[in-house]
Amino acid sequence: MKAATVATVGVGATAAVIVAALVQAAGTDPVGTALSMSAPAEYRDLIEEAGNACPEVSPNLLAALLTQESGFNPKARSPVGAQGIAQFMPSTWESHGIDGNGDGKRDVWDPEDAIPSSAKYLCTIAEDVKDVPGNKQHNMLAAYNAGSGAVRKYGGVPPYKETQNYVKAISALAETPAGAGQTSSTGQAATAINAAKAMIGTPYSWGGGNANGPSKGICCSPNGRSGSAITGFDCSGLTLYAYAKAGISLPRTAAAQYAASEHVEPGQQRPGDLVFYGSSAATIHHVGIYVGNGWIIDAPRPGTQVRYSPMDTMSDLYAVARPKSTESKEI
Incomplete structure (x- = not known):
């Protein structure tokens, strides 16, 4: 990410991570539903719990974002320095990382900390852009990629190709009927x-x-x-x-x-x-x-x-x- 200081791994100038096998049950509301994706077994409970942190976040959307950011790789490191399964930049982790597993440490490389931190950060951003017109989830994702300021400036998803592709990728992943x-x-x-x-x-x-x-x-x-x-x-x-x-x-x-x-x-x-x-x-x-x-x-x-x-x-x-x-x- 740019202004929001979270970066996408291995996608160059465009956000391009999606797979139809990680999808949500057909005909259901994408907000607040249970996880219906084939996320790695070791992360499913974490995603299920963290994915209900606020109305704009669902387990499916959180899983889609983690797929986008790192492909569920807890050791991922981007060329610009983003770290871990949720690809936090160090400055963003310093201000938004939490001790998700209660072991007394905030470890960006530990999915038990990084996954709930990612959900919390999404909710924080959703609050930042709650008054911006348009789809609240799309605005939240755009802010996660380009920064809340850009979303407020343009009154919605900004006209950046990377950000627009990022929003489309995660939204399509979270909303495609299961088993498609x-x-x-x-x-x-x-x-x-x-x-x-x-x-x-x-x-x-x-x-x-x-x-x-x-x-x-x-x-x-x-x-x-x-x-x-x-x-x-x-x-x-x-x-x-x-x-x-x-x-x-x-x-x-x-x-x-x-x-x-x-x-x-x-x-x-x-x-x-x-x-x-x-x-x-x-x-x-x-x-x-x-x-x-x-x-x-x-x-x-x-x-x-x-x-x-x-x-x-x-x-x-x-x-x-x-x-x-x-x-x-x-x-």
Whole structure:
């Protein structure tokens, strides 16, 4: 975050973390409901309790925010110095961090302190912008990202692309009907999505990744970046790995994966499909796994991590295709 001094991990200039599997029950009010998301088991009780701190916060919204900020990684550290599962900057933690577990310490790296602190901070911000017109949750999230002053100045969500994407990402995650991702996908697609989701936060490595998981890459990307010293994934290494877990063997490159998959007509994509970017089949340069509601999991580029991105993360979206069901082979 900028003015609010809480930063998003691994999303560059835009807030881009979402997954349809972490969603709220269909037809319910997003405020004040119980947690219906597949948050990590060790954090569910914390989120359930802290997520009812004030009317503007719900367990689902809090879980969505934690997914956005760190992918539930309690050791996350952003390039600008944000820390822990809720990505507090040190100055913000100093003024808003609480001793959630009563052990006598306020530890930003301890989820038992950071998760309730995040909920308390959201409530504090909600109070700051309560008189601003518009959706109270959206204004609260915008203030969490850009600062209360910006929300008051613009009379709602400010016209910052990062903040607008941040609000859309968390709101969509918290409001999507439960099971939307898996009910429209095959068991193999669900397995692939879960495998990719488990790799959130893994470093990008040019040429990295295989059927067994993250690996050291090669040199060099078009911009001269080497993955030879980085254990991680590039875009097609991630999709290859995810589908290997589902028993489907994909080729190594994005273009070859497109050629080996079945084309999906526009508007017919379902979770687990592969989303390809390029100007033609021969020039495909990027691929991600569709997770529903207009979002993908991908390994974007050198210097980033595996993350959730909007489907329009790149301007040259070429096609969507569905991997063919096969027996996984050694790669």
